[in-house]
Amino acid sequence: MEKASDKITRRPVTNESDHEPAELLRKLKPFIRKCASIHHDLNNPLAGVLGYTEFILSDPDNLTDELKKDLAQIDKCANKMKGIIEDVAIAKGQLLDEIGPEALEEFLKSD
Numbered sequence: 315m316e317k318a319s320d321k322i323t324r325r326p327v328t329n330e331s332d333h334e335p336a337e338l339l340r341k342l343k344p345f346i347r348k349c350a351s352i353h354h355d356l357n358n359p360l361a362g363v364l365g366y367t368e369f370i371l372s373d374p375d376n377l378t379d380e381l382k383k384d385l386a387q388i389d390k391c392a393n394k395m396k397g398i399i400e401d402v403a404i405a406k407g408q409l410l411d412e413i414g415p416e417a418l419e420e421f422l423k424s425d
Contacts, residue, residue, distance in 0.1 A: 350422060
Protein backbone atom coordinates (compact mmCIF):
# COMPACT_ATOMS: atom_id res chain seq x y z
CA MET A 315 0.00 0.00 0.00
CA GLU A 316 1.37 3.39 -0.98
CA LYS A 317 1.86 5.91 1.83
CA ALA A 318 1.17 9.62 1.49
CA SER A 319 4.83 10.36 2.24
CA ASP A 320 5.83 8.27 -0.78
CA LYS A 321 3.65 10.46 -3.01
CA ILE A 322 5.18 13.63 -1.60
CA THR A 323 8.78 12.53 -2.03
CA ARG A 324 8.20 11.18 -5.53
CA ARG A 325 6.31 14.24 -6.77
CA PRO A 326 8.36 15.86 -9.53
CA VAL A 327 9.42 19.44 -9.01
CA THR A 328 7.88 21.38 -11.86
CA ASN A 329 8.37 24.89 -10.59
CA GLU A 330 11.03 26.16 -8.21
CA SER A 331 8.64 28.84 -6.93
CA ASP A 332 6.57 25.99 -5.42
CA HIS A 333 9.26 25.76 -2.74
CA GLU A 334 9.42 29.44 -1.85
CA PRO A 335 8.28 30.08 1.74
CA ALA A 336 5.53 32.50 0.68
CA GLU A 337 4.17 30.01 -1.87
CA LEU A 338 4.27 27.17 0.66
CA LEU A 339 2.40 29.32 3.18
CA ARG A 340 -0.20 30.22 0.56
CA LYS A 341 -0.75 26.54 -0.21
CA LEU A 342 -0.91 25.64 3.48
CA LYS A 343 -3.34 28.45 4.36
CA PRO A 344 -6.52 26.27 4.28
CA PHE A 345 -4.83 23.71 6.52
CA ILE A 346 -3.53 26.37 8.91
CA ARG A 347 -6.99 27.98 9.00
CA LYS A 348 -8.59 24.64 9.92
CA CYS A 349 -5.96 23.94 12.57
CA ALA A 350 -6.67 27.34 14.09
CA SER A 351 -10.35 26.41 14.60
CA ILE A 352 -10.14 22.66 15.17
CA HIS A 353 -9.95 22.94 18.94
CA HIS A 354 -13.38 24.57 19.11
CA ASP A 355 -14.91 22.54 16.26
CA LEU A 356 -14.02 19.18 17.77
CA ASN A 357 -13.67 19.87 21.47
CA ASN A 358 -17.29 20.92 22.07
CA PRO A 359 -18.97 17.74 20.73
CA LEU A 360 -16.21 15.62 22.25
CA ALA A 361 -16.92 17.15 25.66
CA GLY A 362 -20.51 15.95 25.22
CA VAL A 363 -19.38 12.40 24.44
CA LEU A 364 -17.08 12.35 27.46
CA GLY A 365 -19.70 13.92 29.72
CA TYR A 366 -22.48 11.53 28.75
CA THR A 367 -20.15 8.53 29.04
CA GLU A 368 -19.09 9.62 32.52
CA PHE A 369 -22.72 10.22 33.49
CA ILE A 370 -23.83 6.76 32.35
CA LEU A 371 -20.84 5.10 34.05
CA SER A 372 -21.66 6.91 37.30
CA ASP A 373 -24.48 4.43 37.95
CA PRO A 374 -22.71 1.11 37.33
CA ASP A 375 -25.33 -0.98 39.15
CA ASN A 376 -27.75 -0.48 36.23
CA LEU A 377 -25.23 -1.54 33.57
CA THR A 378 -24.32 -4.96 32.25
CA ASP A 379 -20.66 -5.94 32.26
CA GLU A 380 -20.66 -5.84 28.46
CA LEU A 381 -22.08 -2.31 28.44
CA LYS A 382 -19.52 -1.17 31.03
CA LYS A 383 -16.77 -2.56 28.82
CA ASP A 384 -18.17 -0.81 25.71
CA LEU A 385 -18.53 2.51 27.55
CA ALA A 386 -14.99 2.20 28.90
CA GLN A 387 -13.77 1.76 25.30
CA ILE A 388 -15.73 4.84 24.19
CA ASP A 389 -14.20 6.80 27.07
CA LYS A 390 -10.69 5.59 26.19
CA CYS A 391 -11.06 6.55 22.51
CA ALA A 392 -12.64 9.92 23.31
CA ASN A 393 -9.81 10.74 25.72
CA LYS A 394 -7.28 9.82 23.03
CA MET A 395 -9.03 12.24 20.65
CA LYS A 396 -8.99 14.88 23.38
CA GLY A 397 -5.21 14.48 23.64
CA ILE A 398 -4.82 14.96 19.88
CA ILE A 399 -6.99 18.08 19.98
CA GLU A 400 -4.92 19.43 22.86
CA ASP A 401 -1.73 18.79 20.85
CA VAL A 402 -3.16 20.87 17.99
CA ALA A 403 -4.05 23.63 20.46
CA ILE A 404 -0.49 23.58 21.82
CA ALA A 405 0.93 23.82 18.29
CA LYS A 406 -1.39 26.75 17.59
CA GLY A 407 -0.18 28.43 20.79
CA GLN A 408 3.44 27.92 19.75
CA LEU A 409 2.69 29.45 16.35
CA LEU A 410 1.00 32.41 18.02
CA ASP A 411 4.00 32.87 20.31
CA GLU A 412 6.33 32.83 17.31
CA ILE A 413 4.54 35.22 14.97
CA GLY A 414 1.97 36.92 17.19
CA PRO A 415 -1.83 36.71 17.10
CA GLU A 416 -2.27 39.81 14.94
CA ALA A 417 0.10 38.50 12.26
CA LEU A 418 -1.64 35.11 12.19
CA GLU A 419 -5.08 36.70 12.00
CA GLU A 420 -3.98 39.00 9.19
CA PHE A 421 -2.39 36.10 7.30
CA LEU A 422 -5.52 33.94 7.57
CA LYS A 423 -7.77 36.80 6.40
CA SER A 424 -5.65 37.59 3.34
CA ASP A 425 -6.21 35.81 0.03
